[in-house]
Amino acid sequence: ILVELRAVALNYRDPMRANGLLPPEAVEGSPLSRGLGCDGAGIVSAVGPGVTAYKTGDRVSGLMAAALGSHALTHAGAVGPMPGTMSYIEAATFPVAFLTVHHTLADQARPLPGETLLVHGGAGAVGLAALQCARHLGLRVIATAGTETKRDLLRTLGVEHVLDSRSLDFAPRVRELTDGKGVDIVVNSLSGEAIAQSLDLLRPNGRFIELGKRDIFLNNPLLLRPFHRSLTFLGFNLDSIVFDRARGPRLVLDTAARVAAGQYRPLPHTVCPAARVDEAFRLLQHSRHVGKVVVAFDPLDEPVPVEPALGVPALDGEGTYLVTGGLGGFGAATAEWLADRGARHLALVGRRGAEAPEAAAVLQRLAARGVTATAYAADVTDETAVREVIAAVDATGHPLRGVVHCAMQLDDAPLADLTDERFAAVFAPKAAGAHILDRLTTGRALDLFLLHSSVTAATGNLAQAPYVAANAHLEALARARRNAGRTATALAWGPIADTGYVARSNLAATMTGLGFEPVTSTEAFAAADHILAAGTDVAGIGRYRWGRARRLLPSLATPRYAALVPAGAADADESREELLRSLAAMSTEDAVRAITEALARHLAGVLHIDPSELDPDRNLEDFGVDSLMGAEFILQAREYFGIHIPPGELMGGGRTLTHFARLIHDRLGLHSSQGAPPPGP
Missing domain, CATH: 3.40.50.720 (NAD(P)-binding Rossmann-like Domain)
Known part of the structure; x- marks a missing residue:
């Protein structure tokens, strides 16, 4: 079916893809890999042969490739009908978050009333959807979040126990809150050591729902001893489910039925008119939002600047x-x-x-x-x-x-x-x-x-x-x-x-x-x-x-x-040049230490903390750096040092500020007689 879009909700992969920071396996060979935006809501403007569930004029929401545009073409089974009283903006907050949660938590984990659920990243869109699903299923919830503001939000929403996702201290606190018994289900979006810690929190017959992609794309190993307790590990790829001809339509319609019944409610959201889509991307990139960021295509809004699709000249082979x-x-x-x-x-x-x-x-x-x-x-x-x-x-x-x-x-x-x-x-x-x-x-x-x-x-x-x-x-x-x-x-x-x-x-x-x-x-x-x-x-x-x-x-x-050389641009460049001159005159040890301090300032800005709180020999994952924060950090480091740093080199275990500093020192060609220790694998 062809859908005329009225609202599109962004996901974290959108600003990462726009900045070229997604690994190829995250964007290749996927039905949703074409273009930006996949949470869409709008009006059916045309239907293909054999489509009987929808007709022109129907209001629908669901998954659509390249939804960030005036129209999107998608499979009829990937969308569901919108409730009559729901706005397009509200409907756009549902697809990815609730399809993910309903399939993994309600359908696959099959929890029993009274079981305990640990939700990491509870203030994110999927986390908030998980809270709604858990409430409907009668589960006890413990949630984590990365900032005090987001933890306060979760308490306001009725979550009794809210912990810090940027510290591994959540593990002993969960044991304390559960009298040492642990939890029955984990909905995980963290990476690295947090995965092992969360697995250890599972009771016998527990279920671990892995929604993060970093460790999967890196093919990181998983220790098997915890599975002796009859644990279940649920990996998840929304494309594989929704575009499965048998499972996809059933999941979409089942989720839509719960939306229509009021069991699932629209997520908190921030709205940006399509003419200011750049503001939406910046808001999401810096995590300055709660729930979803929605781009609205309202005819009454300011007109959207339209540029023709990029083309290439076709020359005359006979001329x-x-x-x-x-x-x-x-x-x-x-x-x-x-x-x-x-x-x-x-x-x-x-x-x-x-x-x-x-x-x-x-x-x-x-x-x-x-x-x-x-x-x-x-x-x-x-x-x-x-x-x-x-x-x-x-x-x-x-x-x-x-x-x-x-x-x-x-x-x-x-x-x-x-x-x-x-x-x-x-x-x-x-x-x-x-x-x-x-x-x-x-x-x-x-x-x-x-x-x-x-x-x-x-x-x-x-x-x-x-x-x-x-x-x-x-x-x-x-x-x-x-x-x-x-x-x-x-x-x-x-x-x-x-x-x-x-x-x-x-x-x-x-x-x-x-x-x-x-x-x-x-x-x-x-x-x-x-x-x-x-x-x-x-x-x-x-x-x-x-x-x-x-x-x-x-x-x-x-x-x-003035637009090309904004105020302060020359000063920033001089600061960079001054740093590079200083590094060239230092020993390897001192140069790596100076680069580490510069990186700490950039990372502290991303995390909104003081640089003194960052241990340079601690894994970035331990600071609660998610994929989007990592993307912002990479972009800042690239710009400041004037070098290209592939995102893959900054992912995985053993990645500390000191490791990054050694990597950058090597890329800058700043070698002293002492020799710099090579960056880790």
Whole structure:
């Protein structure tokens, strides 16, 4: 069925996926792995063949892949009817939490009235749903939560015994509260040692419901001795149940019946209009909510900004694409990118033509891909020579369908030191060449007219005045062509890591130090794909640390760049650089200690505690760091130290602040004569 969405509740996996922090096994091969959002409520707008349970206009809620949009397509068996008096926002709080709890606690654990249930993370959505289910089943409840505010909430909701989930002290307290007998059922979302401690709390015939995924994805071992007491371990994957043709519809309808009967009530929730979905993600990422965060699609709310889906250009395999400067460096990489996008006939223009140093290799690579690439010797500032190249292209029977102007010349010097001739030698290949190409293609049906500009057109460069002026000229030409109804795009490239001038001159480290971090050509062209498909006239592609670059380029301190260089950005960057300089001068032991202190400050901010409360040799899991808190900590560490840290390296047992510090020390290349101890496995 096709559902027109009215409300979508977010889950923790949504901000983690948006930040690229979910392991592949969490998002691949799952019916719900496509897009963001899966708790949806809305109106059926179309039904497929054989669907008899629903008709157009029915109000439904349930599981829907990529629900965070105007419409979602889902299986009819994955949704249930909404009670007539319930709002869409309330209905969106049910699917994941209550389907999870009803299946695991009510159906699989099959508790008896009077049994004792331990719920970890009781103030989360699933925890709150478990409390409702437990009350209906007549269970005695002990719950844990990570902050005093959330523990107070649970007491307000009637939970008699509420403990701290961020400390393993919950185990002796549970024994004390149960006179040493332990509990009958554990609903677990903690990881690491907390799992072993919770298993030990189970009475004979106890049931352990594992809702966390961290230890499962890491394939961590589980000690078997506790199972001698006839324990049951229940692992759970909602996709596997709901989309099972036999079990799924029964679970959904059974849960919906309890909702209709009032046995399950809507969860506490915070609502954000769809136009402010970013606020919803931030709220969830920082755990500043109780229950669910719901994105509402109310027609009376402010309009939702709509952007077209990202696309890629599709080039004409029968046409020819002319590339100036295409026989070497970034121009040659551009030619191969055009081949990736369907071009099968290329005219590569350079002053030396086939005699250019890289020409033979470029032509050979393209030929191996089935591309007919022809080298032409021509000066792009010579209009007669360019006209002859275009005439030769026409004679091939594959008409000119696009132009990419990559030609460039550099002669770095202060403007006062440049003669007119030196200035023109840099300016003309870009500016004059572009105008010649513009004039000679007038009246032709081109699907591509791409001009390679540079970020210097916006930032300036004291030693490259003619180069800066020429790039600004290209961008003005692109806008003029667009205004005249003709195709054109100017791309202001930042430094490229693997080809072109920066790579050839070994300037990557220098550029990074100035705040202009080189990107690979693969990254660059992936961004260019979307820009060209969107029909943008002028855009920039690069990776920059604007706070650092502002120290070199005064123009970045002007109001024009206020959004790129917010207040304090330069100070933060200086703080990072000062730390790195200090670390380089330290012994390994002192450097690791300094990094540990910096990490402790970041983690303390995530946990809202004082850094002095963090033992650097204690597992992160012992501090109650859940997946979302871990994601925020990883992002902060990545940004602060300027390095990539895969999430998998920060998960599992033995992961302490000291371990992370050693890992970062190694990644930063800060080696002393003493040698740093290697990070643990």
